[in-house]
Amino acid sequence: MSTYTTISFPCNIFCADLMDVLTPVEASQLADWYWRIRGDISMLPSYADQNFRIRSDAGDYVLKVANPSWSRMDLDLENQAMMTLAEREPALRWPQVLCALNGQHLLTFPIGGQIRQVRILSFVPGRTYADVIGSLAPAQRAVLHESLGGAVGRLTRGLQDFQHPAADRLHDWNLMRLPALHDEMAHIDDAALQAMVQAHVDVFCERLPSWHENLPVTVLHNDANDLNVIVALDDGDPCVNAVIDFGDMCTSFRLADLAIACVYAMQHEADPVACARTIVRGYVAQCPLRRTELEALQTFILARLCHSVLMATRAHREAPDNPFIMVSQQGVRRLLRHLAGVDRDAIVRPFLESSHD
Known part of the structure; x- marks a missing residue:
C-alpha cells in the first residue's frame, strides 16, 4: 500500500x-x-x-x-x-x-x-431506482429489473479476484455475521414476526457451515439498495447507469449482492417473485451462478430481510425517540411475510432446469 x-x-x-x-x-x-x-x-x-x-x-x-x-x-x-x-x-x-x-x-x-x-x-448522472420505479409502466419495470440484474452481475464479475486487506473487516451488514444478532430476537415487538424471523435465521445459521465450504466467497459491494442504484432515463427504456456508495464493502458469500438487490427491488412490486426472477435472469447473463448458489438464493433473501429487521430492532432500542429508524421496515416486513408463504424454489425454479456450474 x-x-x-x-x-x-x-x-x-x-x-x-x-x-x-x-x-x-x-x-x-x-x-x-x-x-x-x-x-x-x-x-x-x-x-x-x-x-x-x-x-x-x-x-x-x-x-x-x-x-x-x-x-x-x-x-x-x-x-x-x-x-x-x-x-x-x-x-x-x-x-x-x-x-x-x-x-x-x-x-x-x-x-x-x-x-x-x-x-x-x-458525479454519476441519473436518478435513483427508488425515485424512478414508481412512475414506470409494467413493461418498463420488467426491463429495469433485468437491467438491475445485469448491473449487479457486472459488479460481481468486476470484483472477481479483487483483494484488499480492509475487505476482511468485521461489518455489521455482512450476512456472515447474522448469528451475532441473535440476541436482538427477544426485542422484536411483534410475536408473530419474531417467530418468523427466528425460523428463518435458524435455517440460515444451520446451513452456514456447509455454505462456508461450498459457496464462493469474494469481496462484495454489499449495498445495492434502491438509493444506491442510479438509473438513466434517456429516449429509450430505463436502464441502470451505475451502482454507487461502496461504504459497506466486505468479504462474504458471492451470492449476497444478488440477494440484496432483489430484497430492495421486490419491495416495490405487487409480484415480488416475478421481479426477482427477472433480476436473476439479468444477473446470470453476466455472471453465471453455481446450482448450489441458485438453490440458496431464496434463503439468502429471507436472511437479508431478517438481518434488516434485527438491525432496525437494535437501532430502535438504542435510539427509541428516532422515528425514522422503523419507517423503512414497513416494506421489509411486508415482503418477509409474503415470502414466508412462497415455495422455497419459486424464484429460481426456471433457472434450475439448466446447469450454471
Whole structure:
C-alpha cells in the first residue's frame, strides 16, 4: 500500500484546524488548489460525511470529506474497488476516482482538530431506482429489473479476484455475521414476526457451515439498495447507469449482492417473485451462478430481510425517540411475510432446469 503524509492547507485558503466542517467556498478552494477543479459548488446530503457537488466545464464532480470514523484503509478499499470496476467493466458509469496533482487519490488533512480523508469522484448522472420505479409502466419495470440484474452481475464479475486487506473487516451488514444478532430476537415487538424471523435465521445459521465450504466467497459491494442504484432515463427504456456508495464493502458469500438487490427491488412490486426472477435472469447473463448458489438464493433473501429487521430492532432500542429508524421496515416486513408463504424454489425454479456450474 502506498505511503502518505498529512497535508497542510495553504494559509491563503483557511485555517482548517479551527473548523468543524468546510463551507462550500472553502471546499471549492480545496478542489482548486489540490485538483485544479473549478466550478459552481453546492452541498449534497450525506448521512455522516460532507459531500460537495462541483459543476465544471470539464464535468461534474463530488468532493467527499470523510467522517473521522472512517479509516484511510477503509476509503482506500472503496477507491481501489471503483478503479478496478472502471477498468474491468466500462459498460457502466462507476464513480471515477480522480488523482490529485501529487498523484494520490486520497488526501489527508487536519480539519476541526481531527484527521480527515478527502477525495474527489466523478458525479454519476441519473436518478435513483427508488425515485424512478414508481412512475414506470409494467413493461418498463420488467426491463429495469433485468437491467438491475445485469448491473449487479457486472459488479460481481468486476470484483472477481479483487483483494484488499480492509475487505476482511468485521461489518455489521455482512450476512456472515447474522448469528451475532441473535440476541436482538427477544426485542422484536411483534410475536408473530419474531417467530418468523427466528425460523428463518435458524435455517440460515444451520446451513452456514456447509455454505462456508461450498459457496464462493469474494469481496462484495454489499449495498445495492434502491438509493444506491442510479438509473438513466434517456429516449429509450430505463436502464441502470451505475451502482454507487461502496461504504459497506466486505468479504462474504458471492451470492449476497444478488440477494440484496432483489430484497430492495421486490419491495416495490405487487409480484415480488416475478421481479426477482427477472433480476436473476439479468444477473446470470453476466455472471453465471453455481446450482448450489441458485438453490440458496431464496434463503439468502429471507436472511437479508431478517438481518434488516434485527438491525432496525437494535437501532430502535438504542435510539427509541428516532422515528425514522422503523419507517423503512414497513416494506421489509411486508415482503418477509409474503415470502414466508412462497415455495422455497419459486424464484429460481426456471433457472434450475439448466446447469450454471
